[in-house]
Amino acid sequence: MAELPRSLPEFEARFPDEAACARWLLDKRWPDGFRCPACGHDKGRELGRERLTVQCAACERQVSVTAGTVLHGSHLGLRTWFLAAWLMATHANGISARQLWRQLGLGGYKSAWLLARKLRRAMVDPEREPLAGLVEVDETSVPFRAKGEPVRPGRSHDGRLLLAGAVEIKGKGPGRVRLAVIGDYSAVALGAFVAAVIAVGGTVVSDGWPGYRRLKEVKHDPRVVGDAPAHAVLPWVHRVFANAKRWALGVYHGLRERHLQAYLDEFVFRFNRRRTPHAAFDRLLGLSLTLEPATYQMLVGRG
Numbered sequence: 001m002a003e004l005p006r007s008l009p010e011f012e013a014r015f016p017d018e019a020a021c022a023r024w025l026l027d028k029r030w031p032d033g034f035r036c037p038a039c040g041h042d043k044g045r046e047l048g049r050e051r052l053t054v055q056c057a058a059c060e061r062q063v064s065v066t067a068g069t070v071l072h073g074s075h076l077g078l079r080t081w082f083l084a085a086w087l088m089a090t091h092a093n094g095i096s097a098r099q100l101w102r103q104l105g106l107g108g109y110k111s112a113w114l115l116a117r118k119l120r121r122a123m124v125d126p127e128r129e130p131l132a133g134l135v136e137v138d139e140t141s142v143p144f145r146a147k148g149e150p151v152r153p154g155r156s157h158d159g160r161l162l163l164a165g166a167v168e169i170k171g172k173g174p175g176r177v178r179l180a181v182i183g184d185y186s187a188v189a190l191g192a193f194v195a196a197v198i199a200v201g202g203t204v205v206s207d208g209w210p211g212y213r214r215l216k217e218v219k220h221d222p223r224v225v226g227d228a229p230a231h232a233v234l235p236w237v238h239r240v241f242a243n244a245k246r247w248a249l250g251v252y253h254g255l256r257e258r259h260l261q262a263y264l265d266e267f268v269f270r271f272n273r274r275r276t277p278h279a280a281f282d283r284l285l286g287l288s289l290t291l292e293p294a295t296y297q298m299l300v301g302r303g
């Protein structure tokens with residue numbers, strides 16, 4: 001497969017038109033050549049160049065390169081999808097739907113919002129491996145923004161969303177990260193988070209909060225004794241929380257309650273690929289090939 005674009009001019013050269021994007025999807029879908037999903041036959045005839053469809057030579061089934069992906073059924077061109085994915089994956093801070101709307105010259109904000117939401121959904125790999133080894137775990141809260149209202153910092157508990165974070169410790173630096181919305185700071189909620197994101201046999205490094213005392217399947221290493229500041233013993237998870245909050249304010253001017261997990265997933269996707277931003281683009285569109293298309297109702301209904 002050809003080299004991935006590292007700059008906007010390279011992107012323009014690599015994906016000059018719809019046909020180039022369709023070709024890329026075709027190679028991605030069948031890296032070893034066409035195989036009919038209906039009958040398994042390995043010979044097909046290509047129909048159309050822009051919305052590439054392959055017709056099986058044996059059973060005549062027509063298979064679109066976008067079938068079963070998040071791009072399927074969209075009225076937007078493939079190139080718009082590719083450019084949006086490239087901007088979201090390679091921009092250090094990502095890009096909001098509002099920025100996409102302007103930069104891509106889309107007709108309406110709703111199109112841009114849906115596009116961003118679908119790509120963000122493709123950022124979670126259902127097959128991803130749980131974190132392993134030494135893992136810092138902590139919880140924090142972020143102020144949430146009610147519809148049409150700016151963030152009001154310093155509000156009490158009911159204006160804030162709770163979230164849990166986990167960061168692998170790899171030598172002197174952070175490895176992979178997970179962030180999740182939680183209902184409360186109870187042992188049940190934190191135990192469920194740890195069970196979901198950390199592999200059996202891993203070690204949770206915590207600040208000693210009682211919510212971590214009854215963990216099963218993982219070891220526990222409470223680091224805070226007495227008045228030691230939490231950021232001194234859990235440096236990486238605190239840095240990730242701080243970065244995520246700054247990002248949320250800068251890019252989105254605060255997060256909305258309903259879509260918080262999706263925004264956290266976007267932050268995590270980018271953080272975990274921070275050293276390979278160009279490969280993130282490939283990953284984003286590649287991942288989208290394994291997901292079922294989401295409808296508007298599914299997207300707006302999910303938290």
Ligand SMILES: [Zn+2]
Pocket residue numbers: 036037038039040041056057058059060061
């Ligand atoms: Zn067939």
